[in-house]
Amino acid sequence: MSAAPRSTAELLNTCQQIAGLTLGQLAASLQLEVPVNLQRDKGWVGQLMEQALGASAGSQALPDFPQLGIELKTLPIDQLGKPLESTYVCIAPLTGVTGQLWQDSWVCRKLSHVLWLPILAERQIPLKDRIIGQGFLWRPNPTQHALLQQDWEELMELISLGGIANIRGAHGKVLQLRPKGADSKALTKAVGAEGEPIQTLPRGFYLKSHFTQAILQQQFSLTHG
Known part of the structure; x- marks a missing residue:
């Protein structure tokens, strides 16, 4: 594993060094094997980047x-x-959420400063041949921050009021709540419609793809027809 970067400049310099490599080339340099696909190794790409x-x-x-x-x-x-x-x-907290503030939330903290690492990963490209793009640092601007906060607050209010079963992926302008579990047996505690304790699938917060696309456009001034 590479040493932890001591500065953002050092981190971006490493990003520059790996940009243009395939996942197979990077894995080989770290003496790691590339899985055949990501079905059983969902987090493999992220783990590879963490190591690199x-x-x-x-x-x-x-x-x-x-x-x-x-x-x-x-x-x-x-x-x-x-x-x-x-x-x-x-992951989204489903119990004990009343009174939690946006600025104390894990979503707010995780998205306060992000290193985005684009990877050319169309389905037909074998995993080992997928290409690493140019990593870049991002902080939400005031508009993005306000959108994230509004979605988070609305979703958390639904959770605290026992509306977990009614939340769909369409909720939220930029942030959505979706089931996050390896299988349907991995249940967790939540609050039901009558305030009673229930068991439900764990939920995760996800950024909608149009939001991340806007971040990419902002960074690389991309235009799409």
Whole structure:
């Protein structure tokens, strides 16, 4: 594993060094095997990037680069630079959420400073041949921040009022809440419609792809027809 970067300049320099490499080339340089596909190894690309860039948080409740306060997010894109899917942010708390403030939330903290790492990852490209793009740092501007906060507050209010079963992926302008579990047996506690304790699938917060596309356009001044 690479040493943890001591500055944002060092981190961006490493991003520059790996930009243009395939996932297979980067994995080989770290003496790692590439899985055949991501069905059983969903988090493999993110873990590969963490190793290559020296992210040290592991599974702790910290940003991926704790000493820099920066979160790492890989972003699979197509050849036009459009994100291929929504971006997972973090697990959503489903109990004891009344009175929680946006600025204290894990979503707010995770998205306060992000290293985005685009990866050309169209389905037909074998995993080992997918190409790493140019990583860049991003902080939400006031408009983006306000949209995230509004969505988060509305979703958290629904959770606290027992409306978890009614939340759909369409809720939220830029942030959505979706089931996040390896299988339907992995249930967690939540609040039901009558305020009673219930068991439900864990939920995760995800950034909608049009939001991450806007971030890419802002960074690279991309235009799409």
